[in-house]
Amino acid sequence: xxxxAAAPAPAATAEPPGAFVGAVTVQGFRGxxxxxxxxxxxxxxxxxxxxxxxxxxxxxxxxxxLLLTGDNLRWKGRPLPWKLGWRNLHQADTTALSAELVxxxxxxxxxxxxxxxGAELAASTAEVKAKGRAALPFDALPWAQPLVTFRxxxxxxxxxxxxxxGPSKLxxxxxxxxxxxxxxxxQQRLTAARKVxxxxxxAVKAGAAALALEAERVGAAHAEPRAVxxxxxxxxxxxxxxxxxxxxxGGSDVTREVLDTLxxxxxxxxxxxxxVQAAVTALGAAAEALEHMKGTDTARSLAxxxxxxxxVAFYDQHVAGHAADAGTAGASAPSGxxxxxxxxxxxxxxxQASGLEVVALKxxxxxxxxxxxxxxxxxxxxxxxxxxxxxxxxxxxxxxPSLRALREAEAHWLAGRTLQDPTALAxxxxxxxxxxxxxxxxxxxxxxxxxxxxxxxxRPLAERLGQWLPQATRVAxxxxxxDALKQAEAWWKEATEAIxxxxxxxxxxxxxxxxxxxxxxxNVDLGSVGLEGTATxxxxxxxxxxxxxxAEALGVMSQGELHSLALSLFLPRATLPDSPFRFxxxxxxxxxxxxxxxxxxxxxxxxTAKTRQVIVFSHDDRLPEAVRRLxxxxxxxxxxxxxxxxxEVQEARDPVSGHLDDARAVMKTDDLRADxxxxxxxxxxxxxxxxxxVTVIRTRRLRAGASxxxxxxxxxxxxxxxxxxxxxxxxxxxRVGDVxxxxxxxxxxxxxxxxxxxxxxxxxxxxxxxxxxxxxxRLATAVLKGTK
Amino acid sequence: MxxxxxxxxxxxxxxxxxxxxxxxxxxxxxxxxxLLTRQxxxxxxxxxxxxxxxxxxxxxxxxxxxxxxxxxxxxxVAQRAHVVWSAPSHACHHHVYDLAPTREELQxxxxxxxxxVARTERAWG
Numbered sequence: 001x002x003x004x005a006a007a008p009a010p011a012a013t014a015e016p017p018g019a020f021v022g023a024v025t026v027q028g029f030r031g032x033x034x035x036x037x038x039x040x041x042x043x044x045x046x047x048x049x050x051x052x053x054x055x056x057x058x059x060x061x062x063x064x065x066l067l068l069t070g071d072n073l074r075w076k077g078r079p080l081p082w083k084l085g086w087r088n089l090h091q092a093d094t095t096a097l098s099a100e101l102v103x104x105x106x107x108x109x110x111x112x113x114x115x116x117x118g119a120e121l122a123a124s125t126a127e128v129k130a131k132g133r134a135a136l137p138f139d140a141l142p143w144a145q146p147l148v149t150f151r152x153x154x155x156x157x158x159x160x161x162x163x164x165x166g167p168s169k170l171x172x173x174x175x176x177x178x179x180x181x182x183x184x185x186x187q188q189r190l191t192a193a194r195k196v197x198x199x200x201x202x203a204v205k206a207g208a209a210a211l212a213l214e215a216e217r218v219g220a221a222h223a224e225p226r227a228v229x230x231x232x233x234x235x236x237x238x239x240x241x242x243x244x245x246x247x248x249x250g251g252s253d254v255t256r257e258v259l260d261t262l263x264x265x266x267x268x269x270x271x272x273x274x275x276v277q278a279a280v281t282a283l284g285a286a287a288e289a290l291e292h293m294k295g296t297d298t299a300r301s302l303a304x305x306x307x308x309x310x311x312v313a314f315y316d317q318h319v320a321g322h323a324a325d326a327g328t329a330g331a332s333a334p335s336g337x338x339x340x341x342x343x344x345x346x347x348x349x350x351x352q353a354s355g356l357e358v359v360a361l362k363x364x365x366x367x368x369x370x371x372x373x374x375x376x377x378x379x380x381x382x383x384x385x386x387x388x389x390x391x392x393x394x395x396x397x398x399x400x401p402s403l404r405a406l407r408e409a410e411a412h413w414l415a416g417r418t419l420q421d422p423t424a425l426a427x428x429x430x431x432x433x434x435x436x437x438x439x440x441x442x443x444x445x446x447x448x449x450x451x452x453x454x455x456x457x458x459r460p461l462a463e464r465l466g467q468w469l470p471q472a473t474r475v476a477x478x479x480x481x482x483d484a485l486k487q488a489e490a491w492w493k494e495a496t497e498a499i500x501x502x503x504x505x506x507x508x509x510x511x512x513x514x515x516x517x518x519x520x521x522x523n524v525d526l527g528s529v530g531l532e533g534t535a536t537x538x539x540x541x542x543x544x545x546x547x548x549x550x551a552e553a554l555g556v557m558s559q560g561e562l563h564s565l566a567l568s569l570f571l572p573r574a575t576l577p578d579s580p581f582r583f584x585x586x587x588x589x590x591x592x593x594x595x596x597x598x599x600x601x602x603x604x605x606x607x608t609a610k611t612r613q614v615i616v617f618s619h620d621d622r623l624p625e626a627v628r629r630l631x632x633x634x635x636x637x638x639x640x641x642x643x644x645x646x647x648e649v650q651e652a653r654d655p656v657s658g659h660l661d662d663a664r665a666v667m668k669t670d671d672l673r674a675d676x677x678x679x680x681x682x683x684x685x686x687x688x689x690x691x692x693x694v695t696v697i698r699t700r701r702l703r704a705g706a707s708x709x710x711x712x713x714x715x716x717x718x719x720x721x722x723x724x725x726x727x728x729x730x731x732x733x734x735r736v737g738d739v740x741x742x743x744x745x746x747x748x749x750x751x752x753x754x755x756x757x758x759x760x761x762x763x764x765x766x767x768x769x770x771x772x773x774x775x776x777x778r779l780a781t782a783v784l785k786g787t788k
Numbered sequence: 789m790x791x792x793x794x795x796x797x798x799x800x801x802x803x804x805x806x807x808x809x810x811x812x813x814x815x816x817x818x819x820x821x822x823l824l825t826r827q828x829x830x831x832x833x834x835x836x837x838x839x840x841x842x843x844x845x846x847x848x849x850x851x852x853x854x855x856x857x858x859x860x861x862x863x864x865v866a867q868r869a870h871v872v873w874s875a876p877s878h879a880c881h882h883h884v885y886d887l888a889p890t891r892e893e894l895q896x897x898x899x900x901x902x903x904x905v906a907r908t909e910r911a912w913g
Contacts (some may be wrong), residue, residue: 052890621885640818642809642891650815655882662816669812676801676824683823683880685817690882698884712884719881761823761880762830 004688012347018582020044022100022108026063028091033645035096038637039240042102044582046632047319048624049617051639056647060639061587061617065153067097067113070126087119090645092118105583111138142186143580148423148580151570155587159566162708163554167539170569174540175531177573178321178503183496187534190492194485197478203289204475207468208234215461222457225258230461232705241473248465259454265447268439271385276433279382285427286375290422295452299370305361314338359665369749375422383427386416401445406439442705464734493534510572517562518600529569532586540569564601575612583613590623595708602626606634628654629699655691656780659684663773680771682760685776689757690721692780700731700742720760728783746782751778794837795905798828802898806891818888820881825894827874829901836908849873865907872900 016528020042027035031054038060040047051057113126126138162170212234219227226247233244318338337346392407413436416428508529515526527543542553542565557565566588574584574680588603590598600624608614618625627634636652652658664685666677694715701711714733718724723733729742743750753775756765763773790796805813805821813820823843833852838903840859853873857866876897879889889897 050887052887054890054892070814198911425908497826507813619887621887638815638887638892640815640888642808642817648809648814659882662819663815665812665814666820669810671810672820673801676798679798679827680820680823684819687819687880687882694884715884762827 001610008389011610015577016580017104017106019101019103019580021064021583021615022102024058024060024064024067024097024099026097028085028088028093028095028099029063029066030059030088030496030648031641031645032059032063033088033090036647036649038639038649039651040101040613040615041196041635042108042613044609044611044613046605046614046627046634047616048627048634048636049615049639049651050621050624050636051617051619051641053372054641055639056641056645057498057617057619057639058587060613060648061153061155061585063097064099064585067099067111067126069147070113070122070124070138087115090300102127106669111141113138115685131626132134146158146580148578150574150581152565152574152581152583152584153587154570154574155591156563156591158562159558161568162570163562164567168536170540171531171533171538172468174193174504174507174573175500175538176567177507177576177578178500179578180500182248183492183499187492187496188488190485190489192487193697194482197222197475197482197485200475200478201472201482204468205471207471208239210402211461211464211468214464218457218461222454224454224457225460225781227461230465239472239476241469241476244469248462248469259451262447262451262454264393266444266451268440268444268447270437271433272390272432272443275385276429276437278427279378279385280429282374283382283422283429284377286371286378286622287422287426289371290375293368293371302365302368305365308358308361311338312351312354312358315346315354315564317358318345320351320561379420379422379425382422382429383494385418385429386414402439404677406436409436409439412436422451472754497534500531507572507576514571514604515565515568518568518597518606519561520600522594523562526553526565526568559599559633560583560594563589563592566599567601567604571608575608582611586614586616588617590618590620593622595622595626595712598622599630599770602630602632606630606632609634624652625698629695629702654695656695656784658690659688659691660773660777660780663688663776667773675764677769678764678766679760681772682757682765684755685753685772686761688776688780690724692783693721695723696728696783697724697731721754725754725783729786746786747775747779750779750782790906791909792907793909795828795832795909799898799902799905802828802894806894806898817852818894819879821894822876822889822897825857825897825901826873826880828874829876829904831867831903832901833869836911839912843882852868852888860907860911863873865904868900869904872897872904900912 021040022042023039024038025035026032036056039050049057049060062286077557089510094117096112096114097114098110099111101111103109106128108127109130111128113124113128115121115124127135128134128138128141162173174295208268212231215227215234216231218224219229219231230244230247233239233247314362336343355498392403392410395404395407409432413432416432417427419425419428439707510531512526519525523546525545527545528541529543530541531538532541533539544551544553544556546556552563566584571584574581589601605614605616605623606627618624624634624636627636638650638652639647640650641647653661666672666681666684672680697715698711701714702708714727718727718733722739725739725743726735727733731734740751740754747753753772756767756772759765760772802821802824804816805824833856835847836856836859837843837852841855844855847855853866853870856869857863861864875893876889878886
C-alpha cells in the first residue's frame with residue numbers, strides 16, 4: 001500500500017526575485033550615535049568594511065540583521081546587560097535603522113525600524129516603503145522564514161558554535177534549506193498511524209494475557225472446563241477468534257455435554273411421595289382382597305356359574321316354554337335333568353333357586369374380577385412408578401458423588417420390577433422410595449448448585465471475553481494494515497533520504513570546494529559531507545582525513561580550521577538560488593586565520609562575489625591586504641569612531657593613495673593650524689612611502705614563494721624607512737647606502753623628498769607642503785612601478 | 789596655570805582632534821593625533837635634555853629613554869615614556885595589517901604623554 005497522496009513537489013525551483021542591499025543607515029544604535037550611512041552598492045561584488053573593535057563597524061552588521069529579522073542571534077540567550085546596551089550612550093533617545101533594498105523586479109525599497117524613546121528592544125516599528133507608494137509593515141515582505149532557512153548573516157561566533165551544538169542541530173541547520181518538511185511530515189504521519197495500531201495490538205495482547213492468567217487460575221481452582229479452554233486458546237500463538245466467539249457464547253461440544261448433563265441432573269424429578277403412598281395403599285388393599293379371595297375356589301365357582309347359567313337358559317328356552325305349550329297347568333312334573341337325566345329336579349323350583357344362585361355367583365365372580373383387575377392395576381401402577389426413574393448418565397470419572405448414591409438407590413428401586421406380588425412390591429416401594437427420592441433430590445440439588453456455581457465462575461470471564469473479542473477482531477483486521485504501513489514507512493524513508501541526498505549534493509560539493517580553497521597547507525582534508533540518519537539519530541557526516549587517514553572531524557581540527565569548516569558548510573546555504581537574498585553579510589571571518597588561509601578566504605569571497613553581494617566585516621587589514629595584493633576587485637570601507645559616538649565611514653583606496661589623500665586633506669582643512677599641518681603632513685608622506693615600499697616587497701617576495709610568516713618577520717624587523725626602501729629597491733635591507741642614489745634616478749627630487757619625509761615625521765617641515773605631497777606621490781608611484 | 793610650552797600646545801591639538809569631531813579631519817585624525825602625540829613627547833624630551841643634560845637629545849631614542857629614569861630619578865615615568873613612545877610610533881609607521889589607533893588608545897597615550905611632559909617640566913626647576 002503506497003501512501004494515498006504523494007507529497008507535492010517543492011515550490012518552484014526557479015530563483016525567487018533577489019534582494020540586494022544599498023545604503024545602510026544606523027542611528028543611536030550600539031556604537032553609532034548620530035545617523036551614519038554605510039554606502040553599499042546594491043549589486044554583486046565584494047565589499048570589505050574594516051574597523052577596529054569598537055569602531056562601530058559591527059553596529060552596521062548587527063543593525064542590518066536587527067532591521068531585517070527584528071532580532072539578533074548574537075544577543076539571543078545572552079544575559080540582560082547585553083540587551084540593555086543596545087542603544088547608543090550618546091544618543092539614546094532616537095534609535096533607528098534603515099536600509100535600501102533593491103529587489104529584482106520590484107525596484108528600490110526602503111526598510112526602516114524605529115524605536116521610541118525608552119522603548120524596549122522588542123518594541124520597534126518596522127516598515128517598508130517603495131517610492132511613490134504608501135508604507136507597509138515590514139512583515140508584508142515574505143522573508144521571515146527565508147531569513148531563518150538561508151540566514152544571510154554569517155558571524156564568527158555563530159559559526160563556531162554551530163559545530164559545537166550537537167549533531168542534530170547541525171543537521172537541522174543544513175537540512176532546512178532542502179525543502180524536506182513535507183516529506184518529513186508524511187513520514188511522521190505514517191509512523192504515527194503505525195504506532196496507533198501497534199498500541200492497539202499491545203493493548204489487546206496485554207488484555208489477552210491478563211484474561212488468560214485469570215482463566216487459568218479459575219480453571220485450576222474450580223475445574224471449570226470452559227475457563228481452562230479459554231486459557232489454552234488465549235495462550236496459543238495465534239488466536240482463533242471464531243472459536244473464542246463460540247466459547248463466549250456457550251462453549252464447545254465437550255463443555256456443552258458436561259453442562260447438559262448437569263442440567264439434566266438438576267431437572268431430575270423424584271417419584272412423588274404421594275404417588276408412592278397411593279400405590280402402596282392400593283397394593284395393600286389389593287393384597288387384602290386377594291387374600292380374601294383366596295378362600296374361594298373362584299375358578300370352580302365361575303365354572304359352576306356358567307354351567308348354571310347355561311342350564312337356566314336351557315330351562316328357560318326349552319323346558320319352560322314347552323311346558324307352557326303343553327298347557328298343563330299346575331304342577332307340571334319336573335322334567336328330567338338334561339345332564340344326568342335324574343327326574344324330579346329340573347323344575348320351576350329348581351329354576352328359581354338356580355336363577356338366584358346364578359345371580360349370586362355372577363356377583364361373586366364380578367367381585368373377584370374386580371379384585372383381580374384392581375390388583376393388576378395396582379401392580380402396574382407400582383411398576384410404572386418404578387419405571388419412571390429417570391435414566392442416569394453412564395458413570396464418569398468426575399461425576400457427583402451423590403450421583404453414585406443415586407445410581408445405587410435406583411438400582412435398588414428398579415429391582416422391584418421383577419416383583420409381582422403386591423405385598424412384596426408394596427414393601428419394596430415403601431422401603432426404597434424415600435431413599436430414591438432423597439438421593440434424586442440431592443443429585444438434582446447438587447447439579448443445580450454446580451451449574452450455578454459454574455455459571456458464577458464463568459460469567460465474569462465470559463463478560464471479559466465478550467469485551468475483549470471485538471477489540472481483538474478490530475486489531476486482527478488492522479494487523480494486515482500494519483505490514484502495509486511498515487512497508488510504506490520503509491519505502492518512504494528511503495525515498496526521502498534519496499531526495500535529501502540528491503538535493504544536498506550540490507551544497508556538499510560546494511562546501512568541499514570552499515574547504516579546499518581555505519585549507520591550503522593544512523593536512524586535514526574533507527572528503528565528503530553528507531546528511532545521515534533520521535529522528536534522534538540525524539547528523540552531518542564529515543569524512544575527514546588527516547594525511548590520508550580517516551579521523552573525527554571535530555577532534556582533529558584547530559579553532560581556525562573549525563571555523564573554516566563552518567564557513568564552508570554555511571556559505572553554500574546562504575547563497576542558494578532558492579534564497580530571496582542576493583547578499584550575505586559575513587562578520588569577522590578572519591579572526592583566527594593565519595595569513596595563508598586569509599588568501600584562500602579572499603579567493604572564496606571573490607568567487608562568491610561574482611554572483612552575490614558579499615559584505616565582509618573585519619577588524620584588521622589582513623583581508624584587504626590580501627585582496628589588494630591578489631588583484632581582486634573589492635570595495636573597502638573604513639569605519640572609525642570619534643568623540644560622542646560620531647562614526648566616520650570612508651572609502652579606502654590602496655594604502656599609498658590613502659595616505660596621500662590624508663596628506664592632501666590635512667592641507668585643505670581649516671580645522672588645523674598651519675604649524676600643525678607642517679608637523680603632520682610629512683608624517684603622512686612618510687607613511688605613503690612606507691606603504692609603497694611594503695607593497696613592493698610583499699608582492700615580490702610572495703610571488704617568489706616566500707611564506708607569509710617569514711615575510712611578516714622580515715617586515716617586523718625592518719620598520720624604518722631606509723631599510724624598507726633598500727628592500728624595495730634592491731631586495732636587500734643592507735644596501736641602505738645605495739638608496740639615495742637610486743632614488744635620484746627614479747624621480748625628480750627623489751632623495752630630497754625621501755629625506756624630508758623621513759625627518760619631517762619627527763619635526764616640523766618648513767618647506768613647501770603642497771610640493772612635498774606632490775613629490776611624494778610621484779616618488780611613491782615610481783617606486784611602485786619601478787619594480788613591476 | 790600650566791606653562792604654555794610647545795609640548796603642551798601639541799597636546800592641546802591632540803585634545804582637539806580627539807574631543808572635537810570636525811569634518812575637515814575626518815578619517816585622518818587617528819594618525820594625525822598619533823603623530824602629534826609622539827612629537828609632543830619628543831619635544832618635551834628634547835627640551836628636558838637641553839636643560840638637564842645638553843647633547844643627550846642627539847642620542848638614539850632608546851638611549852634617551854634609558855637615561856631618563858636616572859636623570860629624573862623616577863623609573864616609573866621613564867617606563868611609561870617608553871611605552872608611550874613605542875605605541876604611537878607604531879601607529880606612525882605603515883604596518884601591513886594594522887588599522888589606525890582608536891580614540892580610546894589615543895586618549896590613553898595622550899594622557900601618558902601629558903604625565904611625562906608634566907614630570908619633565910617640573911624637573912626643569
